[in-house]
Amino acid sequence: MVNITYRHYKPGDENQLAEVFNRAFQMNGGSVIRTPKVVHWRYVKSPGFEAEQVQIAEDTDCKKIVGSVYANMVEYVPINGKEYFIADINDVACHPDYTGRGIAKTLMNMAIDYMKEKGCDFSLLDADYNGFPRKKIYLKLGYEDIYRADIFIQIPNVLKLMRNVPLIIPFGMPLLVNSYLPRFISRVRFKFNPILKGVSYEINHNRKHYDYMNAINAIKPKYYNGFVPYTKKRMKWARIQSPVRRFRPTYIVIKKNRKIIGGATITHQNIYAFKLGIKIRLGAIHELFIDKSVFKDKRELHLAYLFLLDKILKAATKRWISVLIYQVSPKDKDLQKALKAMNFFSFKGPAVMIKSFKGLEFPTTSEKPFFVPTYVNLGTP
Numbered sequence: 001m002v003n004i005t006y007r008h009y010k011p012g013d014e015n016q017l018a019e020v021f022n023r024a025f026q027m028n029g030g031s032v033i034r035t036p037k038v039v040h041w042r043y044v045k046s047p048g049f050e051a052e053q054v055q056i057a058e059d060t061d062c063k064k065i066v067g068s069v070y071a072n073m074v075e076y077v078p079i080n081g082k083e084y085f086i087a088d089i090n091d092v093a094c095h096p097d098y099t100g101r102g103i104a105k106t107l108m109n110m111a112i113d114y115m116k117e118k119g120c121d122f123s124l125l126d127a128d129y130n131g132f133p134r135k136k137i138y139l140k141l142g143y144e145d146i147y148r149a150d151i152f153i154q155i156p157n158v159l160k161l162m163r164n165v166p167l168i169i170p171f172g173m174p175l176l177v178n179s180y181l182p183r184f185i186s187r188v189r190f191k192f193n194p195i196l197k198g199v200s201y202e203i204n205h206n207r208k209h210y211d212y213m214n215a216i217n218a219i220k221p222k223y224y225n226g227f228v229p230y231t232k233k234r235m236k237w238a239r240i241q242s243p244v245r246r247f248r249p250t251y252i253v254i255k256k257n258r259k260i261i262g263g264a265t266i267t268h269q270n271i272y273a274f275k276l277g278i279k280i281r282l283g284a285i286h287e288l289f290i291d292k293s294v295f296k297d298k299r300e301l302h303l304a305y306l307f308l309l310d311k312i313l314k315a316a317t318k319r320w321i322s323v324l325i326y327q328v329s330p331k332d333k334d335l336q337k338a339l340k341a342m343n344f345f346s347f348k349g350p351a352v353m354i355k356s357f358k359g360l361e362f363p364t365t366s367e368k369p370f371f372v373p374t375y376v377n378l379g380t381p
Contacts, residue, residue: 030273
């Protein structure tokens with residue numbers, strides 16, 4: 001008989017927390033690999049961290065962590081002019097040898113109790129729409145879908161992807177055309193179109209953090225619900241003090257008359273599928289924004305989005321990123337149109353789910369897209 005006890009985080013748990021994450025997610029065929037250093041940075045060093053945010057299941061006979069759930073971040077999130085106290089659920093993991101024992105459900109109930117004690121209005125998470133956890137755990141615990149996100153993918157460095165995944169070599173030429181042709185056509189349009197007169201760009205790797213912070217804080221909330229502005233403390237944690245090179249940011253900004261009018265952040269991780277011997281460098285767009293008031297109509301705005309996306313792909317190529325991914329709200333029509341024009345592949349992604357703690361109805365009527373940060377949908381800030 002296995003003896004499972006439940007507790008919260010204690011200093012020194014990082015090694016085993018990384019191990020249970022890696023074992024759990026590799027069971028699905030492939031995932032990023034967490035290290036103890038990344039676990040410590042992502043959670044323990046995050047603003048407002050409390051040990052009670054990390055729910056742990058431990059096999060007391062062998063003193064091994066066999067499951068974990070993180071309720072983090074806990075913060076005020078602006079939606080439709082009001083602020084709601086929201087906590088995120090991340091990295092629900094159970095060791096493959098311990099599945100089917102109700103461990104994940106017990107840990108989720110512990111996290112829910114913690115969020116209730118903190119006085120949260122809502123809990124937010126991303127879940128595979130067709131996955132077991134959504135159907136058998138989250139829905140039964142009172143989480144509801146607020147929308148299903150759209151995933152957009154492009155391959156900025158086809159040759160690197162072919163080296164990493166030789167099986168796609170026969171498709172190399174179509175992938176090259178799909179990736180580079182729209183960028184070439186767009187650059188021709190940029191050169192001869194007067195709309196972009198006075199518009200320039202910068203690609204800044206791991207520098208000019210606060211210039212970017214000030215610009216996104218001024219622009220992003222105008223057009224999106226759910227974006228929590230950066231503070232200096234939050235910027236230091238998420239961007240400046242990242243412990244490994246792959247999480248050090250590249251900022252892409254576009255300027256008009258030397259003023260930032262749009263931008264994006266990218267980082268990357270490696271996806272491993274050990275059974276297949278595959279490693280892919282996966283780039284993530286963390287946030288993307290444009291000041292729409294600068295452009296007089298949809299045509300001008302569309303061209304500005306194409307200009308920004310072209311520079312994002314250029315920055316991704318410099319980082320040797322094989323696959324670039326961005327999760328987009330279905331309400332973000334202008335951005336979706338531009339992503340499709342740049343030949344990003346698209347498909348239906350995870351369900352964005354909400355649980356209410358105070359009988360509140362989650363405000364979904366606004367025309368503004370709801371922004372889900374990457375520390376919710378990808379597990380890293």
